[in-house]
Amino acid sequence: MASTVTSDARPEAAAPASRPCVIDVRDLTRRFGEFTAVDAISFDVREGEVFAFLGPNGAGKSTTINMLCTLARPTAGHVTIAGFDVATRPKAVRRNIGLVFQDQTLDDRLTAQENLRFHAVLYRVPSGEVDARIARVLELVDLSDRRYDLVSEFSGGMARRLEIARALMHVPRVLFLDEPTIGLDPQTRTLMWEDVLRLREEANVTVFLTTHYMDEAEYADRIAIIDRGKIVALDTPQALKAQIGADTVDLGTTDDAAAIAALQRAGYRVEPVSGEARVFVENGENAVAALIETVGVPVLNVHVHRPTLDDVFLHYTGRQIREAHADAIPARVRAWHGRRR
Amino acid sequence: MSSGALPSKIAERPDTVLRDELRTTGMVWLRELIRFERTRTRILSGLIQPILFLIVLGYGMSGLVGSTAGFDFKKFMFPGIMAMSVVTTAIFSGMSIVWDREFGFLREMLVAPTSRASLALGKTAGGASVAAVQGTIMLVLAPLIGVHLTVVLVLEIIGLELLMAIALTAFGVFVASHIERMEGFQVVMQMLLFPMIFLSGALFPLNGLPGWLTVLTRVNPLTYAVAPLRQVVFAAQHMPPAARKRFPATVEVFGHTLSIGTEIGIVVVFAAIFIALAIRGFSRTQ
Numbered sequence: 001m002a003s004t005v006t007s008d009a010r011p012e013a014a015a016p017a018s019r020p021c022v023i024d025v026r027d028l029t030r031r032f033g034e035f036t037a038v039d040a041i042s043f044d045v046r047e048g049e050v051f052a053f054l055g056p057n058g059a060g061k062s063t064t065i066n067m068l069c070t071l072a073r074p075t076a077g078h079v080t081i082a083g084f085d086v087a088t089r090p091k092a093v094r095r096n097i098g099l100v101f102q103d104q105t106l107d108d109r110l111t112a113q114e115n116l117r118f119h120a121v122l123y124r125v126p127s128g129e130v131d132a133r134i135a136r137v138l139e140l141v142d143l144s145d146r147r148y149d150l151v152s153e154f155s156g157g158m159a160r161r162l163e164i165a166r167a168l169m170h171v172p173r174v175l176f177l178d179e180p181t182i183g184l185d186p187q188t189r190t191l192m193w194e195d196v197l198r199l200r201e202e203a204n205v206t207v208f209l210t211t212h213y214m215d216e217a218e219y220a221d222r223i224a225i226i227d228r229g230k231i232v233a234l235d236t237p238q239a240l241k242a243q244i245g246a247d248t249v250d251l252g253t254t255d256d257a258a259a260i261a262a263l264q265r266a267g268y269r270v271e272p273v274s275g276e277a278r279v280f281v282e283n284g285e286n287a288v289a290a291l292i293e294t295v296g297v298p299v300l301n302v303h304v305h306r307p308t309l310d311d312v313f314l315h316y317t318g319r320q321i322r323e324a325h326a327d328a329i330p331a332r333v334r335a336w337h338g339r340r341r
Numbered sequence: 342m343s344s345g346a347l348p349s350k351i352a353e354r355p356d357t358v359l360r361d362e363l364r365t366t367g368m369v370w371l372r373e374l375i376r377f378e379r380t381r382t383r384i385l386s387g388l389i390q391p392i393l394f395l396i397v398l399g400y401g402m403s404g405l406v407g408s409t410a411g412f413d414f415k416k417f418m419f420p421g422i423m424a425m426s427v428v429t430t431a432i433f434s435g436m437s438i439v440w441d442r443e444f445g446f447l448r449e450m451l452v453a454p455t456s457r458a459s460l461a462l463g464k465t466a467g468g469a470s471v472a473a474v475q476g477t478i479m480l481v482l483a484p485l486i487g488v489h490l491t492v493v494l495v496l497e498i499i500g501l502e503l504l505m506a507i508a509l510t511a512f513g514v515f516v517a518s519h520i521e522r523m524e525g526f527q528v529v530m531q532m533l534l535f536p537m538i539f540l541s542g543a544l545f546p547l548n549g550l551p552g553w554l555t556v557l558t559r560v561n562p563l564t565y566a567v568a569p570l571r572q573v574v575f576a577a578q579h580m581p582p583a584a585r586k587r588f589p590a591t592v593e594v595f596g597h598t599l600s601i602g603t604e605i606g607i608v609v610v611f612a613a614i615f616i617a618l619a620i621r622g623f624s625r626t627q
Contacts, residue, residue: 069452071452090454092454094454099452101445103448104444105445105446106445106449107372107376107444109375109376109380110376117368118372118449119449119453122368122450122454122455123453124454124455127364
């Protein structure tokens with residue numbers, strides 16, 4: 001399968017070799033008795049990337065992230081994080097990574113500041129820098145005004161963001177997020193993603209996350225689709241979608257028959273779909289202007305459809321992802337996300 | 342912000358390793374104190390059980406036992422009840438690791454790049470401090486019982502409570518590191534804590550017991566923690582020889598009356614063993 005293919009309009013996202021490699025995984029394997037949970041996977045993640053591991057529950061995501069974080073021993077293969085081998089230098093690895101687990105690991109009887117201070121001491125942040133770091137990480141996740149509040153008064157989303165802030169206290173090279181938005185409402189997920197993308201921008205941290213939400217994987221620079229312990233596809237979201245098919249543009253016009261005829265004369269592949277003209281093109285958004293000019297009759301509505309990651313997942317694994325996402329990430333983040341690029 | 346030149350900053354230098362580990366222990370200790378201070382209801386409920394024992398057993402039995410030269414059963418029980426309060430709080434504090442696991446915070450500690458020994462020691466120190474404080478609060482009842490306090494006595498009591506608390510908190514940490522779920526905690530409390538208290542001499546004199554009971558009380562480490570506490574309290578009271586004979590504070594083993602130094606030595610040895618077990622247990626916890 002494609003590993004670092006760059007067939008898309010976003011070459012900067014596809015692990016440019018110019019940036020240093022912070023996660024290097026070679027033939028990583030984990031067996032439990034007869035069962036192979038992770039089957040000789042290899043990939044690398046470059047500094048500053050947001051890298052998503054996408055797969056259904058039980059695909060091997062958690063086992064992989066645990067091995068990367070030194071919490072589980074590989075049966076075979078090698079992993080280095082920030083240059084340290086997870087098997088021989090686990091403490092050095094842990095000092096260089098921030099961890100956010102699926103389940104909350106805050107002490108809710110302590111204030112936000114006390115939780116962060118506890119972490120700072122355990123991760124050897126120099127005493128003189130602790131206060132400045134606390135202010136900084138709280139600012140990054142927009143919780144500065146809750147610094148002295150007890151965590152028991154926090155909402156689920158605030159607690160999760162505080163956990164991300166805490167994971168950044170010791171200036172890690174890589175931030176590991178295991179299903180970071182599980183159990184959060186859509187609005188909170190939006191805020192969390194704003195945080196994560198801002199972190200990458202401002203703190204220059206590499207983000208490795210696991211998810212089974214398609215819309216979430218969409219934010220990653222690259223996605224590895226994992227199924228039954230193997231990486232079945234690895235590329236940018238755009239490239240993955242481009243691999244499985246073209247975009248479609250549905251045109252509703254005052255005279256659909258004439259429109260279809262005109263488009264076919266111009267060499268487009270067209271199908272009539274519920275009275276409208278469905279055109280198959282390479283890049284739907286860019287093709288719209290030319291299509292409207294070609295049809296020669298007034299256009300009433302235009303609908304562009306790109307293949308989704310659901311389509312991609314189905315294509316590579318032969319089935320739908322379980323627990324499919326119910327709620328799409330709200331438009332606000334999409335807009336915000338789009339602006340960044 | 343940093344971009345990548347971190348490893349140099351966090352290099353492991355031997356002279357800073359010890360200081361960092363001590364900071365870790367201090368931080369875990371501080372957390373226990375903060376949590377104790379924030380749970381006033383726990384402090385109160387920790388007082389209720391000993392007070393009940395003191396009132397129900399103390400007053401009830403005093404009528405039956407009577408008094409010798411103005412010294413009654415309530416005064417005899419008082420140091421034992423104090424010890425009971427310390428022991429209960431200490432084991433509870435040590436075993437709060439089970440709660441830490443349930444609510445996830447244990448994981449935050451276990452994945453940190455720090456030694457497990459520092460964590461176990463911090464937990465033990467924190468729980469022991471809390472237990473000693475809880476036991477010392479009991480002293481407000483002393484005037485009510487008619488127990489006379491001096492500054493020296495209070496300091497002796499605090500010292501002995503701390504020693505006992507360290508041993509028992511470490512014991513709690515050790516047990517908790519082998520318990521995966523909350524139900525196990527209840528079982529341990531029922532099967533270990535109450536028998537240990539009842540067989541420690543906290544609630545009745547240990548001399549003149551049937552043979553099997555004598556053996557059980559003598560193998561109970563708690564016996565050697567309760568006795569010194571009672572001895573220092575009694576030493577500060579006005580007690581005629583008849584009262585001392587009626588309400589003995591000492592422990593006899595094979596016909597020998599142990600000195601307070603021997604008893605303290607035995608507790609120190611137990612504390613050291615339990616601390617070693619706590620560190621080992623905690624180091625193996627997943």
